[in-house]
Amino acid sequence: MQHDNMKIQKRREYYLFSPWLRIFHWVMVDSIIVLFVTGILIGKPLEIMALEPTQTSMLMNWVRNIHFLAAYAFCASFILRIYGFITNKGDRLFPRFWEGRFYADTIDVALHYMLLKRFHRSYLRNPLARMSYAGLYVLVAIEVLTGFAMYYMTNPDGIGASLFGWVNVWLGGEMMTHLVHHYTAWAIVLFTSGHLYMVTRAEFMEGESEVSSMFSGSKLLEHVPVDASDVDVTEKV
Amino acid sequence: MEKRESLWEAYLRRGLSRRSFIKGCVALTSLMGLSTDMVSKVVEAAEKKPLPVVIWLHGHECTGCDEAFIRSASPLASDLVLSSIALEYDHLLSAACGEPFERHLEETIKKYWGNYILAVEGAVSTTDNGVYCMSGGKPFVDTFQRVAKGAMAIIAYGTCAVSGGIQGAKPNPTGSSGVGHYTGTKPIVNVPGCPPIPEVMTGVVMHVALFGKLPPLDSENRPKQFFGNRIHDTCYRRPFFDAGMFADRYDDAGAKAGWCLYRLGCRGPETYASCGNLRWYQGMSYPIQSGAACIGCANSNFWDSGASFSERLPKYGPLGDVDTIGAGLAIASTAGVALHGAMSVIQKQKRAAEEAEAEGGAHK
Structure with missing residues (x-):
């Protein structure tokens, strides 16, 4: 059936994100919100108007436990992401430093983002985005390492402490671990504001389905992105 | 080498009963942070092991560790010094002084080479060849390294000896650092604290003395039973x-x-x-x-x-701590992306207008 107000377009489907990556992504979003809020509360606890601990709801205890729960949920979901990483090509969109094209593309995109160029070539994921996500993983890795280093040291003889205790030694004391954990949390918040803006901009101004693909897993594009060979392509009308 | 007496022999010599010896061993066991089923081993060691020779050096420090040490109640520091260890040399607790005292150190090192315990308080100062901490006319860092060479084990008492102490704070004009870098491959027990708890100090030296080996240590060489x-x-x-x-x-x-x-x-x-x-x-x-x-x-x-x-959290002057700075940056970056978004829209509209114009021109 055809109507006048209907537009027929040919689009290719680029299947990027496995369900595992998408589940991980949204668990990460939720857990980072929870982790940040509870983390700030641990750093600067609220005042409880009570005269006896028995009259309170053990709020700090709760806040800490929620923080730990969210941390475990986050780490557990990362296992799914590893599975997706192994099985699906689109889950492996690294910054390709080893390719000469990467640097030219970076300049191309950067000039556009500095508003010095009217447009940049289309990418499934542009080099700047790839670098920023790699950077986020570094930040998250710092949070996980420092977080577990503090958490497991309640029992310095345990397995957890022997896995993560070296972080405290390496940073020169557990106080430093606290500070690094706290400062990196803010760096992640700053990443978030840039990330939200860039994906929204790509989705609604550049027709790149940056937002929708994190729900559906696929990008349906009219144009052919430069880095299309990084994933498997299915033609769709 | 002359025969050195064991703790039990020291008790006998002083006419103390077997009962008080056993009581002493039970107290020692719990003091060293060991479980009570270790009592028999402690008794055995106390009967047979000759009292350990201890050389106690003082470096760049305030001697506050010793002030803590002599206030140990169980065991009493006096008991430990007079009858549980053979304390041959100690800057602070010795009555002797001068040439004979220094000579005694040399004799002790020679006589018990490889068998004595070296307890050390205070940092080593290294700037300008270590002249900021001298004792007996020699830089402490040299004396320490010489004594450490012949030690069976080294116990670093106090945060100075472990990691440099207050005088090692920035900018560290005397180049003070912990003794750990100057011990070579000798086993070392770190007992940090400013000062450490008196009973921890005596407990550690008793452990080394009785068992002839170091207590179980954590990743920073601290005895687990006290720093766990x-x-x-x-x-x-x-x-x-x-x-x-x-x-x-x-x-x-x-x-x-x-x-x-x-x-x-x-x-x-x-x-x-x-x-x-x-x-x-x-x-x-x-x-x-x-x-x-x-x-x-x-x-x-x-x-x-x-x-x-x-x-x-550290404060950065008028900027406040990381929470205020972070919140400020978050607001600034939000404003930044909003501005960038607005400019991008303008840019896109311009581009669309130009493209339309170009298309229009082509049609004509």
Whole structure:
């Protein structure tokens, strides 16, 4: 059936994100919100108007436990992401430093983002985005390492402490671990504001389905992105 | 080498009963943080092991560790020094002085080469060939290295000996550092604290003395039985932390009521020591119990931890701490992306207009 107000377009489907990556992504979003809020509360606890601990709801205890729960949920979901990483090509969109094209593309995109160029070539994921996500993983890795280093040291003889205790030694004391954990949390918040803006901009101004693909897993594009060979392509009308 | 007597022989010589010897061994066992089924081993060691020769050196420090040590109640420091170890040389506790005293050190080193325990307090100062800490006319760093070479094991007492101490704080004009870098491959036990708890000091030396080997150590070479717990996890004020009840000032109602000192920058959550369970002076008190936030004196570099002792986070002048700066940056970046978005829209509209114009031109 055809109507006048209907537009027929040919689009290719680029299947990027496995369900595992998408589940991980949204668990990460939720857990980072929870982790940040509870983390700030641990750093600067609220005042409880009570005269006896028995009259309170053990709020700090709760806040800490929620923080730990969210941390475990986050780490557990990362296992799914590893599975997706192994099985699906689109889950492996690294910054390709080893390719000469990467640097030219970076300049191309950067000039556009500095508003010095009217447009940049289309990418499934542009080099700047790839670098920023790699950077986020570094930040998250710092949070996980420092977080577990503090958490497991309640029992310095345990397995957890022997896995993560070296972080405290390496940073020169557990106080430093606290500070690094706290400062990196803010760096992640700053990443978030840039990330939200860039994906929204790509989705609604550049027709790149940056937002929708994190729900559906696929990008349906009219144009052919430069880095299309990084994933498997299915033609769709 | 002359025959040295064991603890049991020392008891016999002084006419003490077997019963008091066994009692002493039981006390020692619990002191060393060992479980009670180790008593028989302790008794055996105390019967047979000759009293260990100890050389006690003092470097760049305030001798506060010794001041703590002589206040040990169980065992009494006097008992330890006079009958549980053979203390051959100690700057602070020796009655002798001058040439004969220094000569005795040389004789002791020679006589017991490879068999003595070296206890050391204080940092080594290294700037300008170590002239900022001299003893007997020689830089301490040289004396220490010479004595350390012949030691069976080294016990570093106090934060100075472990990691440099206050004089190692920035900018560290005397180049002070912990003794650990100057011991070569000798086994070392770190007993940090400013000063360490007296009973911890005696407990460690007794452990080495009786068993002839180091106590179980953690990754920073600290004896596990005394440094295996966070102060925060053993603090009697912990329930106030869990309940969210904090003192905000040292003179407010919370401080008076004995609530948690976390907001006042207490380093209990970052510090490993026996303050919370063993406490000081026969379990009488410890800093937090007396109302002062822990400053983490058993941590290396606690004096340079960034934040002042009464704050949890470092402050950067008028900018405040990382939370204010972070919130400010978050607002700024939000404003930044909003502005960038607006400019992108304008740019896109211009581009669309130009493209339309070009298309229009082509049609004509």
